[in-house]
Amino acid sequence: MTKKILSQKFYDEMDQLVPRYPTRVALLLPALHVAQAETGWLPPEVMEEVASYIGIHPAQVKEVASFYTMYNLKPVGKYHLKICTNVACCLRGAEALVEHCERKLGIVCGETTRDKKFTVMEEECLGACGTAPAMMLNDDYHENLDVQKLDGLLNGLE
Amino acid sequence: MAASESMYIEHFSEESRPLDYYLKKMNGYTASKKAFGMSQDDIIGEMKKSNLRGRGGAGFPTGTKWGFIPKQSTKPKYLVCNADESEPGTFKDRDLMRYTPHLLIEGMVIGGFAIGAHAGYIYIRGEYTREAILLNQAIKEAYAKGYLGNNIQGSGFNFDLTVHRGAGAYICGEETGLLNSLEGKRGEPRVKPPFPAQAGAFGGPTIVNNVETLTAVPYIINRGGEWFAKLGKLEKSGGTRLFCVSGHVKKPGLVELPAGSVTLRQLIYDHCGGILNDRKLKAVIPGGSSAPVLTPDEIDVIVDIEPMMKIGTMLGSAGIMVVSEDYCVVRLIQRITKFYAHESCGQCTPCREGCKWMEDILERIEDGHGREQDLALLLDISDNINGKTLCALGDAAAGPVISFVKKFRTEFESHIRGGKCPNA
Numbered sequence: 001m002t003k004k005i006l007s008q009k010f011y012d013e014m015d016q017l018v019p020r021y022p023t024r025v026a027l028l029l030p031a032l033h034v035a036q037a038e039t040g041w042l043p044p045e046v047m048e049e050v051a052s053y054i055g056i057h058p059a060q061v062k063e064v065a066s067f068y069t070m071y072n073l074k075p076v077g078k079y080h081l082k083i084c085t086n087v088a089c090c091l092r093g094a095e096a097l098v099e100h101c102e103r104k105l106g107i108v109c110g111e112t113t114r115d116k117k118f119t120v121m122e123e124e125c126l127g128a129c130g131t132a133p134a135m136m137l138n139d140d141y142h143e144n145l146d147v148q149k150l151d152g153l154l155n156g157l158e
Numbered sequence: 159m160a161a162s163e164s165m166y167i168e169h170f171s172e173e174s175r176p177l178d179y180y181l182k183k184m185n186g187y188t189a190s191k192k193a194f195g196m197s198q199d200d201i202i203g204e205m206k207k208s209n210l211r212g213r214g215g216a217g218f219p220t221g222t223k224w225g226f227i228p229k230q231s232t233k234p235k236y237l238v239c240n241a242d243e244s245e246p247g248t249f250k251d252r253d254l255m256r257y258t259p260h261l262l263i264e265g266m267v268i269g270g271f272a273i274g275a276h277a278g279y280i281y282i283r284g285e286y287t288r289e290a291i292l293l294n295q296a297i298k299e300a301y302a303k304g305y306l307g308n309n310i311q312g313s314g315f316n317f318d319l320t321v322h323r324g325a326g327a328y329i330c331g332e333e334t335g336l337l338n339s340l341e342g343k344r345g346e347p348r349v350k351p352p353f354p355a356q357a358g359a360f361g362g363p364t365i366v367n368n369v370e371t372l373t374a375v376p377y378i379i380n381r382g383g384e385w386f387a388k389l390g391k392l393e394k395s396g397g398t399r400l401f402c403v404s405g406h407v408k409k410p411g412l413v414e415l416p417a418g419s420v421t422l423r424q425l426i427y428d429h430c431g432g433i434l435n436d437r438k439l440k441a442v443i444p445g446g447s448s449a450p451v452l453t454p455d456e457i458d459v460i461v462d463i464e465p466m467m468k469i470g471t472m473l474g475s476a477g478i479m480v481v482s483e484d485y486c487v488v489r490l491i492q493r494i495t496k497f498y499a500h501e502s503c504g505q506c507t508p509c510r511e512g513c514k515w516m517e518d519i520l521e522r523i524e525d526g527h528g529r530e531q532d533l534a535l536l537l538d539i540s541d542n543i544n545g546k547t548l549c550a551l552g553d554a555a556a557g558p559v560i561s562f563v564k565k566f567r568t569e570f571e572s573h574i575r576g577g578k579c580p581n582a
Contacts, residue, residue, distance in 0.1 A: 017320075018468040020277075020320045021360075022277075023233065023360060025343070026341050026342045028342035028343075029342060030323065031527075032325070033284070033325065042183050063344065064342065064343060064344055067344040068284070068324070068325035068326050068327050070326035074336065086246045086493070087405070087443070087447055087479055087493055087494060087497075088246065088404040090490075090493055091404070091485060092404075104403065105194070112294065124246070124497055125244060125246035125247070125447075125497070126285055127243045127244065127249045127251075127283065127285070127286070128249055128252070128556075129246070129248070129249045129404035129410070129479070130249050130403070130410045130412060131249075144495060
């Protein structure tokens with residue numbers, strides 16, 4: 001392989017996990033999480049590097065990465081909004097949140113703004129139904145939302 | 159319920175998270191100490207006596223499940239906690255993990271000891287990033303004080319615990335899909351048999367238990383299976399249960415009550431303040447979105463496994479979603495079906511194709527382009543999915559469609575005949 005993209009921190013973190021699993025392939029999901037935290041998404045070169053670390057074929061990495069919605073196979077914005085539109089959230093007004101986001105940011109779900117600042121997605125149940133409607137902003141949950149709260153949140157993002 | 163009968167909710171706050179709280183206020187790590195002095199058979203016997211049934215949805219007796227582990231097997235055994243919590247309407251395990259992480263850790267130590275496992279994994283849904291961090295902090299505390307790792311509390315028993323994050327796939331809540339995901343593969347369910355107790359994680363005998371199930375274990379060991387069994391108000395259901403109530407109620411949230419002690423009507427009107435804006439009730443989805451829907455005349459049912467089964471639905475993961483009169487049920491079932499179509503792993507043709515077809519048909523009915531024959535077609539497709547797939551996702555998609563069409567047929571018909579959604 002050519003130049004490495006992932007940091008020494010990635011390799012250190014992974015090496016610590018090795019004794020936790022009886023097989024090396026089991027490191028794949030953790031490795032993709034740690035890699036994506038560094039690079040924001042999983043370009044082919046990063047998947048190749050993960051494959052080479054674990055000792056599997058890059059196609060095997062892609063096969064697995066593409067199965068799970070949390071692995072970004074294309075770049076996402078600095079702020080990744082995932083609005084839950086499953087049943088409990090829809091019953092409490094999630095559709096209005098999606099419409100507001102789309103209108104305010106000028107994109108539709110699945111898209112990223114041209115300045116690469118925002119990506120908006122519809123999300124399946126986040127497990128926050130008692131505090132619906134809920135969304136994720138990067139790794140954090142925001143719950144008991146309404147359009148006003150969401151608007152305030154968006155306005156506060158640099 | 160007397161305070162002494164609350165196992166969980168009284169501890170649901172930030173203050174109860176640290177090890178110190180667990181040791182002082184919850185008799186922390188005394189149950190595992192006690193368990194180390196018991197035989198594996200005695201622990202499993204106590205679990206059987208407790209009438210604890212799996213809280214993830216299937217409701218299988220936990221003691222019986224643990225008893226399935228083949229003792230003579232020389233392969234490494236594993237205990238896996240299913241913390242994937244992805245059944246829509248379910249939100250109890252998140253609070254258990256963020257507020258009482260040590261209860262889960264201790265439950266896993268005892269479970270590991272009882273089945274002879276030296277490694278455990280908590281498979282937590284990827285979105286619970288913060289909860290995974292909190293769990294890892296608690297695990298670190300437990301290692302530092304000798305409640306995890308080698309020679310736990312001087313017992314000679316070793317147990318390592320690892321948090322494994324999922325990455326956004328409903329199907330990984332299915333236990334064999336989960337095991338594949340743990341092994342670094344796509345989360346596609348496996349053909350059974352072999353069941354996980356014979357060949358589960360990494361080919362070894364494996365027990366997979368839900369978070370709420372495992373957090374009951376320290377209580378059962380400390381206070382006895384009989385105490386736990388008596389908490390429940392129905393013969394076969396022990397302990398308390400966390401009911402997740404959401405949707406159109408005034409006070410959504412978790413309610414903890416003895417198993418079998420409450421009707422759906424009492425939960426909605428007495429514990430959750432009734433219907434939002436004092437509207438009329440239209441429908442209740444009683445056990446996560448996979449459960450067939452109930453109408454207002456059916457809510458005097460006791461919210462437990464058998465009473466729910468008797469009226470053709472299920473308690474599942476106790477995710478109760480309440481719908482008021484002003485919400486369109488066609489829109490509702492369309493959204494539910496879209497979820498299953500999205501989450502179908504694609505292995506089995508009836509589920510992969512059928513869920514998508516059902517979604518398309520429901521979408522055109524909701525949009526006012528439905529055809530007269532569409533309802534028969536929906537029932538035909540669901541019949542071709544039901545029971546014809548490797549895992550329960552197919553049934554989970556078909557059951558609700560059948561129940562909505564049967565119980566709200568006139569609403570579907572008015573969409574089709576009127577050429578639009580009457581609520582739009």
